[in-house]
Amino acid sequence: MFDLRRLRLLHELSMRGTLAAVADALSFSPSTISQQLAQLERDAGVPLLEPDGRRVRLTAQGEALAAHAARMLAADEAARAELESLQPSxxxxxxxxxxxxxxxxxxxxxxxxxxxxxxxxxxxxxxxxxxxxxxxxxxxxxxxxxxxxxxxxxxxxxxxxxxxxxxxxxxxxxxxxxxxxxxxxxxxxxxxxxxxxxxxxxxxxxxxxxxxxxxxxxxxxxxxxxxxxxxxxxxxxxxxxxxxxxxxxxxxxxxxxxxxxxxxxxxxxxxxxxxxxxxxxxxxxxxxxxxxxxxxxxxxxxxx
CATH class of the missing domain: 3.40.190.290 (D-Maltodextrin-Binding Protein; domain 2)
Structure with a gap:
């Protein structure tokens, strides 16, 4: 099973473009982001990132999984919203x-x-x-x-x-x-x-x-x-x-x-x-x- 938190990091990278931007937005260190994305690659069994100069970019598999991640995150939010509507928090x-x-x-x-x-x-x-x-x-x-x-x-x-x-x-x-x-x-x-x-x-x-x-x-x-x-x-x-x-x-x-x-x-x-x-x-x-x-x-x- 994919970890939703790691999928969010992949989604954020697809949106923001750099590990540094993701780290800044989520208040994590770039090394932590890299470690979590490396684990996501192992979970997926395919390369998700590739070097692009001093940066990294998503592979074709990474782009595909990032699109699925966006839908999974939206489904998670919809479920939480419905539960909150039943018992407002x-x-x-x-x-x-x-x-x-x-x-x-x-x-x-x-x-x-x-x-x-x-x-x-x-x-x-x-x-x-x-x-x-x-x-x-x-x-x-x-x-x-x-x-x-x-x-x-x-x-x-x-x-x-x-x-x-x-x-x-x-x-x-x-x-x-x-x-x-x-x-x-x-x-x-x-x-x-x-x-x-x-x-x-x-x-x-x-x-x-x-x-x-x-x-x-x-x-x-x-x-x-x-x-x-x-x-x-x-x-x-x-x-x-x-x-x-x-x-x-x-x-x-x-x-x-x-x-x-x-x-x-x-x-x-x-x-x-x-x-x-x-x-x-x-x-x-x-x-x-x-x-x-x-x-x-x-x-x-x-x-x-």
């Missing part, structure tokens, strides 16, 4: 949340859980969607809150179940008192955007190019509160999702973008854990919090 829920959701809905969600599930421990880490979805698939977290921008799709991971929380308006943001009326008025301005490689950066850049100009990105920051401060102080203009303000009065003046675009906000869990009572409770609280955080609208264009 207090297993912690590990939540990876993007920054705008941390500002806009997390406090409300935790408040709701304090009333409905006072014994449930929720452990939260802020991660960009690109990283959080990977970590949920790799079993680093139980649940992620992520986004998808209009016209941009994210990788569909077979192990994950996605559920839409709702749509979040994305606005142009300028300082109060700024007389800009549309994106075309901002072609010569300094912009603040998220770092290169993020979906948010790619999408924002495309909006500027569609308006006929290349944005002068002088400020590249992952912290959206810093975006708001820079815009509010008049040092930059930007594109800010309404969720950042969490239903509060915006610190900047907001303008509509062409077509009034909205991004999709969703939660993602591994299919085998979707019915865990704790995860269901956290998802429900996030939905309630999101519903209470909507309703921010843009200002009309100023009249000359």
């Amino acid at each position: 207090r297993a912690p829920v590990r939540l990876a949340v993007m920054q705008s959701a941390a500002h806009g809905i997390l406090p409300r969600a935790l408040g709701a859980l304090a009333e409905t599930e006072p014994g449930l421990r929720v452990e939260v880490v802020e991660l960009a969607p690109e990283e959080s979805l990977f970590e949920v698939a790799a079993r680093g977290f139980d649940l992620a809150v992520a986004e998808q921008y209009p016209g941009h799709t994210r990788e569909q991971r077979q192990l994950l179940e996605r559920r839409t929380l709702g749509r979040d308006a994305i606005h142009l943001a300028v300082a109060h008192g700024d007389d800009a009326a549309s994106i075309t008025d901002l072609s010569e301005r300094a912009w603040v955007m998220e770092p290169e490689g993020t979906a948010a950066r790619q999408w924002a850049t495309q909006q500027c190019r569609a308006a006929g100009f290349e944005p002068d990105v002088r400020f590249e920051l992952a912290d959206l509160t810093a975006h708001v401060r820079l815009v509010a102080s008049g040092h930059a203009v930007g594109m800010i999702p309404a969720l950042v303000f969490g239903g509060d009065e915006p610190a900047t003046r907001l303008l509509d973008l062409p077509g009034r675009p909205r991004r999709e906000i969703f939660t993602a869990v591994r299919r085998g854990t979707a019915e865990r009572p704790g995860i269901r409770a956290v998802r429900s609280a996030l939905q309630t919090a999101f519903d209470g955080a909507t309703g921010i609208s843009a200002d009309p264009a100023p009249r000359g």
